[in-house]
Amino acid sequence: VLRGNNDRYSEVKHVIYGVLTRYLRFLPQTHQGRVCMRTEMFGVKQKPICDMEAIGLASGGAIPKSSFTATSFYNEKYNPSNGRLNATGWAPKSTTNPEDYLQVDLLYEYFICAVATQGSKKSVEWTTEYKIHLSLDGKSFFAYSENSTEKLFPGNSDKNGVVKNSLLEFARATFIRFQPTKYKKFKVLRVEVYGILLTITVPSQPPSAFKLTASSSTSITASWQLPPVFARHGRNITGFKLFHRKKGSAGSASSWTIGNGSALSRNVIGLDKFTEYEFQVLAYTPDGDGTKSPVEVERTKEDVPSQAPSFTVTAVTSTTITASWELPPLASRNGIIRGFQLFFKEKGSVGPQSLLQVNSGSTLSKNVTGLKIFTEYEFQILAFTSVGSGPKSPSKVERTKEDVPSKAPSSFSVTAVTSKTITASWQLPTEDSRNGIMKGFKLLYKKRGYVASATTLTLNNGTTLSKDVTGLDNNTEYEFEVLAFTSVGDGPKSSVKVKKAQNKDLEQTKESKKESKKGRKKRRKQKKLRERKKVQTV
Numbered sequence: 001v002l003r004g005n006n007d008r009y010s011e012v013k014h015v016i017y018g019v020l021t022r023y024l025r026f027l028p029q030t031h032q033g034r035v036c037m038r039t040e041m042f043g044v045k046q047k048p049i050c051d052m053e054a055i056g057l058a059s060g061g062a063i064p065k066s067s068f069t070a071t072s073f074y075n076e077k078y079n080p081s082n083g084r085l086n087a088t089g090w091a092p093k094s095t096t097n098p099e100d101y102l103q104v105d106l107l108y109e110y111f112i113c114a115v116a117t118q119g120s121k122k123s124v125e126w127t128t129e130y131k132i133h134l135s136l137d138g139k140s141f142f143a144y145s146e147n148s149t150e151k152l153f154p155g156n157s158d159k160n161g162v163v164k165n166s167l168l169e170f171a172r173a174t175f176i177r178f179q180p181t182k183y184k185k186f187k188v189l190r191v192e193v194y195g196i197l198l199t200i201t202v203p204s205q206p207p208s209a210f211k212l213t214a215s216s217s218t219s220i221t222a223s224w225q226l227p228p229v230f231a232r233h234g235r236n237i238t239g240f241k242l243f244h245r246k247k248g249s250a251g252s253a254s255s256w257t258i259g260n261g262s263a264l265s266r267n268v269i270g271l272d273k274f275t276e277y278e279f280q281v282l283a284y285t286p287d288g289d290g291t292k293s294p295v296e297v298e299r300t301k302e303d304v305p306s307q308a309p310s311f312t313v314t315a316v317t318s319t320t321i322t323a324s325w326e327l328p329p330l331a332s333r334n335g336i337i338r339g340f341q342l343f344f345k346e347k348g349s350v351g352p353q354s355l356l357q358v359n360s361g362s363t364l365s366k367n368v369t370g371l372k373i374f375t376e377y378e379f380q381i382l383a384f385t386s387v388g389s390g391p392k393s394p395s396k397v398e399r400t401k402e403d404v405p406s407k408a409p410s411s412f413s414v415t416a417v418t419s420k421t422i423t424a425s426w427q428l429p430t431e432d433s434r435n436g437i438m439k440g441f442k443l444l445y446k447k448r449g450y451v452a453s454a455t456t457l458t459l460n461n462g463t464t465l466s467k468d469v470t471g472l473d474n475n476t477e478y479e480f481e482v483l484a485f486t487s488v489g490d491g492p493k494s495s496v497k498v499k500k501a502q503n504k505d506l507e508q509t510k511e512s513k514k515e516s517k518k519g520r521k522k523r524r525k526q527k528k529l530r531e532r533k534k535v536q537t538v
Contacts, residue, residue, distance in 0.1 A: 001029055004037075022170050053113065055106055055193045058085035067105040071097065078188070083178075085162065085192040089120045092187055101133070101177040102189050108230045109136065109204060110195035112171040116164040117178070118190035119156045126156040127189050129182035134173035137205065144171055152181060164194075172198070174230045198233065203283045203290030205231035207240060207264075210281055212298035217273040217334065217387075220244075220298050223265040227283050227290065235285045237261040244268055247276035247297055273303045273334040302335030305383045305390030309340065313396045318373040318403035318435065318488075324365040328383050328390065335385035337361035344368055347376040347397055373403045373435040402436030405429050405484045405491025409441060409465075412482050414499040419474035422499050425466035426482050429491065436486035438462030445469055448477040448498055472501035 005012055028035045056062030061084065068080035072093035083090030083102045092100040112134065119126020130153050133141040143150045146169050153165045180187040207224035215221045222242055226232070238261055245253040256266055261283075271277060276299045280292045311325030323342055327333065338361055343353040356366055361383075371377060376399045380392045409426035417423050424443055428434065440461055444454040457467060462484075472478060477500045481493040 053194050057192045059087045069103045071100045083189055085190050089188045089190050101179040103177045106174050109174050109198045112173050112195045114164055114166045114194040116162050116192040119159040120188040125186040125188045127180040127183045128155040130155055131179045133177040135175040138175045200233040201287035202285050203227045203231050206291050206293035207281050207283050210293045212296050214301045217301045217303035218271050219269040221267045222279055224281050237283045238285050241282050242266050243280045244277050247278050271300050275300055302385050302387050304388045305333055307332035308391050308393035309383050311381050313379045313398040315401045318401045319371045320369045321398050322367050337383050341382050342366055343380045344377050347378050371400050375400055402486050402488050404489040405435055407433035408492050408494035409482050409484050412494045414480045414497045419502050420472045421470045423468050424480050429484050442483050443467050444481045445478050448479050475502045
């Protein structure tokens with residue numbers, strides 16, 4: 001805590017050593033009246049001591065061989081790891097590529113203060129001018145500039161001399177590239193970098209290799225690796241925090257805390273089926289949370305639908321019923337609807353249901369043909385995904401439409417009542433041939449042998465089963481036919497019945513005389529037989 005002022009106008013100055021910064025914040029601790037400050041700062045762009053802090057690229061230094069890479073190298077003697085200061089040197093495959101570079105992973109984030117180079121250890125070859133490019137993540141590099149101009153650093157003038165160049169501008173980096181622009185005979189470099197390790201206590205990058213895998217229709221497994229070594233800043237990772245929410249949701253994300261720095265995966269359960277989720281992960285230390293990862297999206301796996309389609313059934317003809325339906329509600333589809341299964345059978349029948357398969361999720365109706373006329377059918381429907389079938393809907397019942405009767409009325413007969421009246425009688429057509437509700441009958445008659453059209457008597461009552469035909473000519477034969485009809489139309493005619501119109505009592509008298517004559521003949525015959533028997537006996 002630094003001492004402040006005792007009055008409004010005097011100056012209080014403090015000298016502070018060993019501070020390297022770009023931003024400075026004043027935090028008042030005590031005050032007289034309201035908080036009020038007028039300030040000034042004195043300093044230089046960087047302290048000379050920074051130039052003396054070698055990061056460890058030189059031969060025998062802390063930076064490992066694996067941190068050195070390059071666009072190419074001439075041969076094994078000039079491989080990238082020999083590009084250390086005081087080693088043998090790095091050289092590219094040729095001098096024709098102006099983009100050749102030697103790259104070093106510094107492992108941690110540094111303020112870069114200076115760089116140093118040498119030429120080849122054995123040959124008369126060295127780099128006379130070069131540029132540097134800096135990066136925090138090893139992917140996005142930027143050229144170091146001074147006064148808004150890309151800086152060209154002076155290189156070497158002999159093989160083994162060390163040339164150090166200080167950086168005048170603020171520069172932070174975890175990766176550094178040396179790119180030769182001019183050279184003596186061949187591009188050869190040996191390098192060192194000077195800087196100050198940043199004191200960061202939380203991870204400056206999120207866990208790496210963050211990956212999501214749908215493990216079931218209600219769970220997603222998230223996996224990751226530790227943040228890069230340089231982004232841990234020498235701190236141990238205490239654990240991770242995993243965040244997730246439905247994609248597009250406006251609500252806050254749910255979070256899981258994994259209090260184990262070596263646990264590199266988590267299976268998140270209880271999710272909605274076939275639903276996209278957004279995930280992020282961060283690593284934390286005892287000092288706090290690190291940076292969250294970019295959002296990754298994964299969808300839970302498909303499942304069978306949890307609800308049947310709503311549907312209707314409508315009779316189209318006497319043998320066809322159309323079933324129409326809608327997709328199940330979006331939340332219950334649980335996947336991509338691949339099609340539907342339509343079940344049906346005659347109502348009250350004991351056999352299995354018939355099945356019609358519809359292998360298209362966009363087909364929302366089906367004609368069921370070949371059904372019985374004027375017959376009730378029960379229908380059910382279900383939707384299916386690639387995983388399987390959802391539940392069946394409740395049954396819907398529909399009757400095919402009426403049609404004309406397929407048979408004539410049964411037990412058709414005609415009887416002469418008087419010399420001018422004949423009675424026709426019949427029964428309903430057999431039940432399986434009615435094809436609807438009997439609305440009535442038509443009785444057709446004409447004199448036998450006449451070419452003229454028959455007279456039609458229409459009976460608009462389906463329960464009337466006889467009719468007296470009056471006004472006929474005496475002692476005249478008539479032909480009779482009958483048919484039944486529904487609301488759709490007429491059925492077939494019956495076979496022709498012939499009857500003569502005559503007095504019923506006269507007929508009975510003639511029959512009686514006929515019977516009397518037969519009786520007399522029979523009695524005479526019996527008398528003759530008795531007389532023969534008597535003669536034989538004598």
